Amino acid sequence: MERYRTPDWSSILLPTVNHAEKSVIREMFQRLRSGDIISFAGGMPDVSMFPYREIEAATDQIFSDHSHRVTAFNYGPTEGYMPLRQWIVGHMRSLGLILEPDNILITSGGQQALDLACRSMLRPRDSVIVAQPTYLGALQILRTYGARIVSVATDENGPLPKEFEAALCENVKFVYLVSDFSNPTGLSISxxxxxxxxxxxxLKGIPIVDDAAYQQLRYAGDNISPMISIDQRITCDNDREPLENGGVIHIGTFSKTMMPGLRVGWMAAPKPYLNKLIPLKQATDLHSSLLNQMITYNVIKEIFDDHVAALCKAYGEKRDCMISAMHDNIPSQVEFTTPEGGMFVWVTLPKGSDAIKLLDLSMKQAKVAFIPGAPFYANAEDGMRYCRFSFSGVSNEEIFEGIKRLGELLTDVLSGSRRGEN
Ligand SMILES: Cc1ncc(COP(=O)(O)O)c(C=O)c1O
Structure with missing residues (x-):
């Protein structure tokens, strides 16, 4: 009996895995499963907008053609399904960027593209600059690689230039930004x-990883060129050269415009960098699901523009509902952003407020959920008075009702007439 020993996981696991924090969000989602709570918490798409019919037709098309069937179910190229890469090249051309399929690597969602970027560049204690606040999934990845996270304060136009410049030092491996309709604030970099x-x-030769997850979801205001397109204008001598050099790595995804469950995203990058990344992707999972890539391609080639237009109309209305409900119900000491796109409104409570306590009260008494700001900050303490509200996955009626209930709660809490006892 003595011959067998249970692994001592605490000494076997890496410190970054061993000390992974309990997530406020995971706990909240567990509580959400029970009950009649209106949730503005998850950055969920509107599931009624998934193009189910087109997905079914796209799948039938693959099954009814022998060579497509074989391609879908066999091993395939690490770089991804060529017609899909070509489609992305065309899509990005419409955003002012000249690329070739060799500039595109298909990944399992944008999340994997970010993970690969980290894996290719980070040793423990290397620094990465992020905007404050930033996407909590990025903070999670950076922590698993043991990165030192350098947060740069932002205003309504993006990271503050002086602070950004001061943060760019030798130990910084890259900058991570969500330049369009950021998660969590909903704001874009001008x-x-x-x-x-x-x-x-x-000037420092430091690359920027631009996570453009929400880029296509604009409901108001003028289009802004993606960072990689701006960078290309500096890098290339004419507007026909495909991207060979440059310092911006672009992450795209079909999760927000189509359906996240298929897990199809991409990285667009200068070729010398991408060529080094392909073996890393190969070592990770050989390639992303070909069936999913083919379904995605068959769907987007038929409906992408129309579908995105329909999503923008529906999400734009939800955004308007949330903003107007907040104007009507939320006490004036509480501020909120008016995003021109994306899925989120960012709420700032008065100084000294604790959004985690408010969430607890809100779930118990108002039956409304949101995400407190702390997990979006490298230093959670800095995010205590903020909350993220997502409008994309709820109906207009739920938005009006939920924000009305929250407004009543906030009015009472801020006037001191309601506490967390019951
Ligand atoms: C900023 C940002 N990047 C990446 C992702 C992950 O997207 P994907 O489903 O493509 O992995 C999300 C998802 O919420 C996100 O908000």
């Missing part, structure tokens, strides 16, 4: 600020 940040990073 065109002028993008140019300035690219300029500053280029």
């Amino acid at each position: 065109s002028e600020r993008r140019q300035l940040l690219i300029e500053l990073a280029r």
